[in-house]
Amino acid sequence: MQTAGSAVAVGVLIAFAAWAKIAKPMSPLTDARARALMAEEFPGRPIDALWVATDGAGALARSGAAALVLCEVGDGYVARHIPWAQAVASSFRDGVLRLDLSDVAAPAARLAFDAWPPLGAEVEAANTKPAKGRKTAS
Amino acid sequence: MIHAPFDPVTLAVPFFVLAVILEIALARFRVTPSNYETRDTMASLSMGFGSQIAGLLTAGAAFAATIWVWEHRIFTVPFTAWWGWVAIFFLEDLTYYWFHRLSHERRFWWAAHVNHHSSQHYNLSTALRQTWTGGVSGTWALWLPLAFFGFSPAQIAIQKGISLVYQFWIHTEAIKRMPAWFEAVFNTPSHHRVHHARNPRYLDRNYAGILIIWDRMFGTFQPELDEEKCRYGIVKNLGDFNVLRAAFHEWIGIGKDLLSARSPREVAGYLFGPPGWSPDGSRETSATLRAQWEAERKAG
Numbered sequence: 247m248q249t250a251g252s253a254v255a256v257g258v259l260i261a262f263a264a265w266a267k268i269a270k271p272m273s274p275l276t277d278a279r280a281r282a283l284m285a286e287e288f289p290g291r292p293i294d295a296l297w298v299a300t301d302g303a304g305a306l307a308r309s310g311a312a313a314l315v316l317c318e319v320g321d322g323y324v325a326r327h328i329p330w331a332q333a334v335a336s337s338f339r340d341g342v343l344r345l346d347l348s349d350v351a352a353p354a355a356r357l358a359f360d361a362w363p364p365l366g367a368e369v370e371a372a373n374t375k376p377a378k379g380r381k382t383a384s
Numbered sequence: 385m386i387h388a389p390f391d392p393v394t395l396a397v398p399f400f401v402l403a404v405i406l407e408i409a410l411a412r413f414r415v416t417p418s419n420y421e422t423r424d425t426m427a428s429l430s431m432g433f434g435s436q437i438a439g440l441l442t443a444g445a446a447f448a449a450t451i452w453v454w455e456h457r458i459f460t461v462p463f464t465a466w467w468g469w470v471a472i473f474f475l476e477d478l479t480y481y482w483f484h485r486l487s488h489e490r491r492f493w494w495a496a497h498v499n500h501h502s503s504q505h506y507n508l509s510t511a512l513r514q515t516w517t518g519g520v521s522g523t524w525a526l527w528l529p530l531a532f533f534g535f536s537p538a539q540i541a542i543q544k545g546i547s548l549v550y551q552f553w554i555h556t557e558a559i560k561r562m563p564a565w566f567e568a569v570f571n572t573p574s575h576h577r578v579h580h581a582r583n584p585r586y587l588d589r590n591y592a593g594i595l596i597i598w599d600r601m602f603g604t605f606q607p608e609l610d611e612e613k614c615r616y617g618i619v620k621n622l623g624d625f626n627v628l629r630a631a632f633h634e635w636i637g638i639g640k641d642l643l644s645a646r647s648p649r650e651v652a653g654y655l656f657g658p659p660g661w662s663p664d665g666s667r668e669t670s671a672t673l674r675a676q677w678e679a680e681r682k683a684g
Contacts, residue, residue, distance in 0.1 A: 248394070252436065255401050256429040259509070260422065262405060266412040269421040286615065289584075290680060317623070320421045322504035324621045350640070351633040352623025 270321040274302020280316065287325035288314050297364060299357045300341070306333065306357055315345055317355040324352050338362040385463045386451060388538040392545035400552060404508045407558055416558035418507050423625040425509045430627050431499060432512030442519025450528060450537045459534035469543075472535050473594075476527070476543040480593035483526045485604065488588050488670075494659045495634035496521035502630045504617040506580050511555035516631040547593045551576075571596045574608045581614035584677035587670040619660070619673065634659075 275283075280298050284291075284307055291309040298305045303318040313333030316325050326347045337344045343362045345355045411418035461468040487497035496517040503510045518524075530540050554576040562572045571592040579590040589606035592599050599605035608614065622629055641654040646663075653661050660669035 249436070252397070252433055255397075256433050259401065259404050259408075259429055260426045262408055263420040263425040263509070264422040266408045266420060268408065268411045268419055270419045290676060319621070319623060320423055320504070320625065321419070322421075322617070322621065324623050326620065347623070349620065349623075350636045351620055351629065354623070 272318070272321050275299070275305055275316075275318075276302075280305035280307075283316055283323060283325075284314055287316065287323075288327065291327075295364070297359065300360060301358045304355065304357045306343075306345075313345075315347065315355050315357075317357065324355070326352060326355070334363040336362075385536045385538040386454075388541045388545075390542070392542060392549050396549040396552070399549075400508070400512065403553065407508050407556060410558060418557050419505055420507055420509065421505060424503055424505050427625045427627050427630060428503055428505075428509040428513040431516070431630060432514050434516055434627065434631070435514035435518075438516040439519055442524075446519065446524040447537065449525070450531050450540065453528045454531040454534075454537055457532055457534040461534040461536070461539070463536055463539055468535065468539065472530065472539055472543045475530060475533075475535075476540065476547060477592075477594050478598060479526055479530065480547055481591050481598040481602070483523050484591040484593065485602075486526075487523065488591065489658055490656050491634070491638065491659045491661065492655050493521050493523060495638055496523070498618060498634045498659075499630045501580060501618050502622050504621060506555060506557055506577060506614070506616045508552065508555055510580070511552045513630075517635065550594050555580075567596075569595060569597060575599075575605075577614045577616075578606050578608050580616050582617050582619055583612060583615055584670075584673045585609075585612060586614065587619075587674055619668065619670075 275298050277296060277298055280296060281293065284293060284296070284305070288309065291312070291314065293314070294308045294310065296305060296307040304323075305316045307314040307316075308330055309327070311330050312327045313330045314325070314327050315333070316323055326349060328345065328347060333345060336346065338359070338361075341358055341360065343357045343359055345357070347353060347355055407416070407418050408420055410416040411420065461471070484497075487493040496515050499515055500510075500513050503513055527540055527544065531537060551571070554571055554573045556573050557577065559573040561567060561574050562570070566572065567574065571590070571594055575590045575592065575596050578586045581587075586606055589604055590596065590599050591604055596605065622633070638654060642651060645651045645654055650663050653663065658669045658671065660667045660672070665672075
């Protein structure tokens, strides 16, 4: 009885929260906002170049041999870093870059780009194409 | 007395529900600044619901152990003695402080506690994002000395319940600061916001249950600073709202690390080192993050 009551209460509260529409306001990332978030998430790591996803729902930066990944989750962000070479070699299909983050807490990230990998990346893949996303170098 | 005549948590459930509704309503009409994301709220409340079920699996063992220890007690504290309630108020809260500190500073127990911190939100639903694996992690054993000293299982259960109920209301951004005297003695929304923040300055601070005095005594107190807004969540936030991931990700991480361990030292480090410990120091712990932040701050 108590368990059933708790389940009903949980349902009511979720419905009420959904009705209220009081999530944090989210707008597509700008270069400046992405850089600020990267600085918070990866303090002390210089950004060599930054690509903001075409839908503004994430960004990817190069910092030396690392790729810094920022991805929108709900009304927040999840951040991880992976080897740059791994990011460059990641699967890119239908305008979506699929990154294996190798972390059970956040296994993968998906970022929308016009093209991948970016121009000048040190890869030997035969199908390398220059990126057309919004890129800024620091 | 073995069985508690009432359960403070059960009695408080209607208050929990009404308080969440009130917090949402006040935010909806822009009276207070709280935020609720629907999937996050669903995860938090589902974890609270699930913890009730998961708790049943180990409650019997914990209760039996408490009774056994109480039967071998060195004193007897009468259930109706006022001084007994004063004593258990302080002793239980001190026990909670060390339980909570252990749950943050040693990975095995962090694995059971991390889910409570895994929301990027700080609201009353976060308070209900309770552990599913606390029972199996064995932290209930920390309360056994109270039974050994003569506090009855019922009295311990009631005081633990009172502490849990107290800690509900402090999970809010709707209350900025309490009066100064209250902030000096009690755990408050402001103090606990710091505890849930992932800013390096705020990591592993304010472990208090009811009384903040323990943090002040043991050097883990950090006031909330107006110039540094709390960023909530964990150092490496979750990639989705899957409650199974929230409940078990750190346990899976421990399992993977143990499979790669090459010595007993590494096994011990992965299990009982601080969260983020690694043999070569390549991962980040709270201490390294804080040191890095301190160095950058000093460098200007």
